[in-house]
Amino acid sequence: MLSVKNLEVVYNDVILVLRGVSLTVPRGQIVALLGANGAGKTTLLRALSGLLDIHDGRITKGEILLGDRPIHGWDAPKIVAAGLGQVLEGRRVFGEFTVEENLRVGGHTRRGSLTDSIDEIYTLFPVLKERRKRTAGYLSGGEQQMLAMGRALVAQPDVILLDEPSLGLAPRIVQQIKDIVVQINEERGTTVLLVEQNATMALSIAQHGYVMEHGKIVMDQPAAALLEDDDIRDFYLGRGELATSYRDIKHYKRRKRWLS
């Protein structure tokens, strides 16, 4: 279980990006985190995986618990070794490495032979096995996403953070990625925190969803309830007509601003 309590993150000592975020990812579940661009989703993930320093960011308040261990203030390698893996936004495979070398780097924190865990990845993503000796930079976008996910899984994390796995992929590939996320969650029991712009996809597989805006969690409900929510349907899912007419725009402004 991963839980975040009242987290506050500041960039360059002045830019307050997360303003008291709390969320819980229960063990073995998929939790979706939605939000528009600039809401602070990626910052939250950076805070979770210890990658804030290189962006001149700092946690100023709050705590992050992995299981019952507080991991805020740990550096990235220690967090990875503790079982929390992140697939960064935009895939970031090592372009000049072969597929297999990418996977081996993913297992950096593991002791002993990596052959078994790499074989597991190949059964999960058969296409990577076909391409094992290919240069990763030349794979298609979908294959690179699979490679990035596979690379994080070689370390056999308990919790995996996925930052926009559907980014820039064709709908059919998104479908495939979605199935793989479910498969990872069910077969390996990996807890997933899924950050997505593609809310339909994310909510269709998650048990629980959080909506983030301007550095705060503004909504926190079971995924099924979010799928039914009028505001969510208007601003994240899209369905052609608005539940709230723009004539009543003041009313919606008073309630909550979903679009920034």
Next chain:
Amino acid sequence: MNQFAQAILNGFSQGAIYALLALGYVMIYKATHVISFAQPALMVCGGLFSYHLTAQIGLPFWPGLLLAMILGALLGMAVERLALRPMVGKPVFTLAIITIGVDIVLRIAANRYMGANPRIVTFPDGSRQYEFLGLSITHQRVALIAVTAITVVALVMFFRYAKAGLAMRATALNQETALAQGIRVGAIFALAWAIAGGLATIAGTFVAAGSAGMEQNTWIIALKALPAIIIGGLDSLPGAVIGGLAVGIVESLTAVYQPDVAPFLGANFALVAPYALMFLVLLVRPYGLFGTREVERV
């Protein structure tokens, strides 16, 4: 013909020294994307470590070299930890300038130690010559070539198969992604500098074991490794070796033939020849002979 072959052989063994130094530059460049101008100082210090351990303390040559390599590696790590680690994340240009400062500081300390006398490391039986086909080469040079060959093979294996080698390449490609895989980027930098320090020590030891020994201006030799790495491609180990050997051979051939063939180029053109070669290579292959182009999907 014999003169030609002898010139090639001399150039080849001199090139082995350039290759070792070039490998040091490449190691640091691969891990940190910084060209370290501290390499000449590391070479001088490494040579003096060997000198002190063998001539002053009295160790035999090989154990002395081994111990000096360890000291050289520690020196490299110290430079990284004290001068470069605090600057992580700053533009690589800034870091490169810092290495120039480090180079000056270390060389001044080394000059204080050396004084005016050349410091010569005695290689066991070093001046004995092997003769074959009318060519001759000293034992010392043969040992140098052998050591270089072993080092190159070891480094290639390290990068291809060792976990730390792979982590080092990953760090070079993208530090954030490497961190996200759990790689300790700081430790990787330290390791790269340690290896570079060790390589510079081998080079420095064989320079000091040569006929001229180690003097205050010997450090200039290490600058010849710059055209070598640019010819070979900044991030390529085979490139560094081939570049180093090419520089050595071109230099030696020019020294032998240029005074007769092209006297209008003036005296000592051999010193310039490596740079002319570098210029030619860059015109044809801007990434160097073996440098990696960026992988780009179109």
